[in-house]
Amino acid sequence: MATLSVCQPQLGGFSFENCKRNAVLEAEVTKLGCNIPSARKTGTTICGVVFKDGIVLGADTRATEGMIVADKNCSKIHYISPNIYCCGAGTAADTEMTTQIISSNLELHSLSTSRLPRVATANRMLKQMLFRYQGHIGAALVLGGVDCNGPHLYSIYPHGSTDKLPYVTMGSGSLAAMAVFEDRYKQDMEEEDAKRLVRDAIAAGIFNDLGSGSNIDLCVITKGRVDYLRPHDMANKKGVRLIRPVYAYKQGTTGVLTKSVIKLDLEVVEETVQTMDTS
Amino acid sequence: MNTRGLRSQLKDSVPVTGMGPQVGAYGVQDTLRSGFSSVKNELLPSHALELSEKNFQLNQDKINFSNLRNIQGLHAPLKLQMEYRAARQIQRLPFLQSSHLALDTLKGNDESISFEGILNDPAQSEMMGEPHVMVEYKLGMM
Numbered sequence: 394m395a396t397l398s399v400c401q402p403q404l405g406g407f408s409f410e411n412c413k414r415n416a417v418l419e420a421e422v423t424k425l426g427c428n429i430p431s432a433r434k435t436g437t438t439i440c441g442v443v444f445k446d447g448i449v450l451g452a453d454t455r456a457t458e459g460m461i462v463a464d465k466n467c468s469k470i471h472y473i474s475p476n477i478y479c480c481g482a483g484t485a486a487d488t489e490m491t492t493q494i495i496s497s498n499l500e501l502h503s504l505s506t507s508r509l510p511r512v513a514t515a516n517r518m519l520k521q522m523l524f525r526y527q528g529h530i531g532a533a534l535v536l537g538g539v540d541c542n543g544p545h546l547y548s549i550y551p552h553g554s555t556d557k558l559p560y561v562t563m564g565s566g567s568l569a570a571m572a573v574f575e576d577r578y579k580q581d582m583e584e585e586d587a588k589r590l591v592r593d594a595i596a597a598g599i600f601n602d603l604g605s606g607s608n609i610d611l612c613v614i615t616k617g618r619v620d621y622l623r624p625h626d627m628a629n630k631k632g633v634r635l636i637r638p639v640y641a642y643k644q645g646t647t648g649v650l651t652k653s654v655i656k657l658d659l660e661v662v663e664e665t666v667q668t669m670d671t672s
Numbered sequence: 673m674n675t676r677g678l679r680s681q682l683k684d685s686v687p688v689t690g691m692g693p694q695v696g697a698y699g700v701q702d703t704l705r706s707g708f709s710s711v712k713n714e715l716l717p718s719h720a721l722e723l724s725e726k727n728f729q730l731n732q733d734k735i736n737f738s739n740l741r742n743i744q745g746l747h748a749p750l751k752l753q754m755e756y757r758a759a760r761q762i763q764r765l766p767f768l769q770s771s772h773l774a775l776d777t778l779k780g781n782d783e784s785i786s787f788e789g790i791l792n793d794p795a796q797s798e799m800m801g802e803p804h805v806m807v808e809y810k811l812g813m814m
Contacts (some may be wrong), residue, residue, distance in 0.1 A: 399773055400801070401801075402766060402767070403767075403794040404788065405787075406788040407787060408791075416718075494786065494787070494790070498784050508794060529721060559714045
């Protein structure tokens, strides 16, 4: 700050003081050939589907940082309220902070109205916040829940547009997952069918997209019940290393042809006792 | 959508003045208080969101008041703004932390949380406001 004294009290919120300095630094560093550190993305497959009694949300569990896997088992299904959960793709920090802020706001709102919060309320809060920041907050979300009007599923894009659909996918593996949905989605499925469909969609994303991997998490929301299945399916298990390598062969591997026992006769020649000085 | 109504709201919004030189007394750059000036710093904002975030609360208030005026008549925003003005005066001296509880309750900020309450907490700020300067600025003597 170039000012010698501060005339007005500081406000909270985003501060753009260092933006120019960062731009200059970035230019210098690229000239030297290095890279500035990149934000951790979730490079993900997330999806959701509406079935007869509620919603099934699914997500993979890999977080990437450029070309490296930063977290092999991160949790992408975030809690918003007891009846509403949200999967997040994009920049990991953005999705976490956004969902936490909206969760707090919904809690305050539901305390003030003394009613269970609605999914449409969460949707509107999220889209207004994301639009305010014009897409600079990289959070692509799949929001699903069951409220007094039934099950609802929304997809929310980083710039603030939303869609209300019976099945949605987001993230880098969204095309693979959407292919599975488009093939096998039916209206009013049973819970087991819906879980199997979501599991297959996320598995398609995991096996066909580099940005998704590890396990599959599911979250089944129905009226009055939430099943958070983490992990639902360990599609990529790391191999188990043997603690003690077994090189010994089993008894009977080599066949025995003949056996002869020779007894050795030993006779006692001399017996002496030596006392030990143990002081 | 009523485009006529939208246009009437647009003309009420806070004009984008850009960064602009900090003019002190006599209409010249006030180097002692705002540092050296540079054309590059003042022409463009350093981030696309900087201007919109600076004026966000003002713009929201303008939108809400003009909506209120269209729905309920001129008396509604007038009475509300009078209450805001009264509540804004309930605070400590400018260099001390005041809670703005009455103003927050009127605006409805006591029931919501946003990045303003989480990031860049003024209680943790590294710069201390000089008391004399801040009081003079508030009273308009600077």
